[in-house]
Amino acid sequence: MVPDVVFVLGAPGSGKGTQCSLISKEYDYVHLSAGDLLREERQRPGSEYGEMIEEKIRNGEIVPVEVTCSLLHKAMQLSGKTRFLIDGFPRNKDNLDGWERVMSDKTKLQFILFFECSRDLCTERCLGRGAAGSGRSDDNLESLHKRFNTYLNETMPIIQHYDQQGLVRRIDAEVSPEEVFDSVKKVFNDTKRIAA
Template sequence: MSTIDTLKDRTTPVFDPAAVTVIFVLGGPGAGKGTQCSNLVSQYGFSHLSAGDLLRAEQNRPDSEFGDLIRHHIRNGLIVPMEVTIALLENSMREILNSSPSPPSSSSSPDKTRRGRFLIDGFPRKLDQAHKFEEAVVPARFVLFYDCPEAEMERRLLERGKTSGREDDNADSIRKRFRTFLDTSLPVVDYFDSQRRVVRIDATPEPDAVFAETRRHLAERLGPEFA
């Protein structure tokens, strides 16, 4: 049975939520998710996983189980099957956890505890992805949602585009990406919000102020280490 078929059939999470902490990080393009994730990684030992980065790396990996499928979907403007993205996330989480001499639940040492902390950036983009990840991998603790007005995100990305070299850092592409975010990702935020599992943070201030607010909310949710 293929990895995708196995994942489709699985209805029990593979990781213990008492040992593994997953936080989904969502926000529109230019909201500053990457900056805040970098701060959390450097100060608190989170592992930062980007679904987009994993897909791009996988399609170029020799002998990849999913490389041809990913290339086909991207080339034809199709959405990569969610099972592929979830499998890549799960595999990355397992590699990080296994890099410790023993599972994170077997010791209370800070290093092992930190190995079980994951920020998953830009995922889930749709509700079915959220449901399947929580069903098959591990329930997320909550969503960090960086809320930023469209005009401010456009301003930031246009400024970034002056030096980034990214083809999608232009006004037309930015507006399309924002519309896609509203249509697909906001329902995910609303779903978790209905379960009181959303931390909504104003992303318009300077990054240091946004990070201070992020820390405040993490301390409330995860403990005084983040205060």
Template sequence: MGSVVDAANKEATESAHINKKVTVVFVLGGPGSGKGTQCANIVKHFGYTHLSAGDLLRAEQNSGSENGAMIKNVIKEGRIVPSEVTVKLLQRAMEQSANDKFLIDGFPRNQENRAAQENRAAFESVIGIEPEFVLFFDCSEEEMQKRILNRNQGREDDNMETIRKRFRTYIESSLPVIEYYNSKGKVRKIDATKPVEEVFEAVKDVFAPLNDKVAY
């Protein structure tokens, strides 16, 4: 088992940097922050490709490949998928895409602060680029909780404990990444407590300088 992981890490580390010029934006936000809705708006209006680290891992896991089997075993055992493996999947998705602008959703973050930092370092070293910025949807826990409960049609007793665990995981996994990039002046914080339309107006202000033409 270990040899499979080691081989995957070696392949990822030794791979060449991504072979085209790309713009990458990391997207972070808690459950109920509206991140998914805003990512869809960014894709529609600014022509980005939305890449979810979780979706890519699940797809690889179901592909029947050797890497997929390794990912499945690692997740089953409650361990963290090696950061280089996730980065390699992101790299492949970017290289196979005809686009050169990407939203990276759900990465780099993990349930351990150290792992989150390792993911960030792996992304920059393997792919050879830093993100243009980190788009951070800032929303109070109270507001996110209210939105999730409304979305779940009020099944409060069944979901409250799970919701709180999701909040804790989000805070523990995202803060080290936000703090690191904030120290480099790369965090663009959006007040996500406002209505969807107002939030996207703030998002447009952030993305407009990067785009010569906006598709409406």
């Protein structure tokens, strides 16, 4: 059976991770964070990609798509499940082309969940997360500045690409996590109804 995939996109700090954990519990999706997989790979002793990943993450740059796709594919196979939320991917045209080249025949894209949130609020959330000891080397102003520029210049065109295909589901992410999840549930319940 071809696995179902939902891409989860939004600015750094828009609440993707929080919402993904709620969706996984409620709808039995496996949450795969491209960033977490890369961070784990970076820490894995003897990883051939570790140093390169570390350097890209520290500079707010995007890791080559073949590496990310292979980590995502491996995680999907290991999970033994058929429904996945892929958080923070595809982040640029190279990611998109790579996914379509490597993974599009191995998966079925359901839709894109897009969390809309202002830059100020996202920055405040990320800095708060960093201050609370998130352990993320990129929750600081300098990295955030780079991450936002990457997001605006490289990820927004991906949203527009999928929007033209009618695949984007926009969510207002400026409200409380509970209110955001209410909007998210509507999207998933509608999708279930259409599929039924």
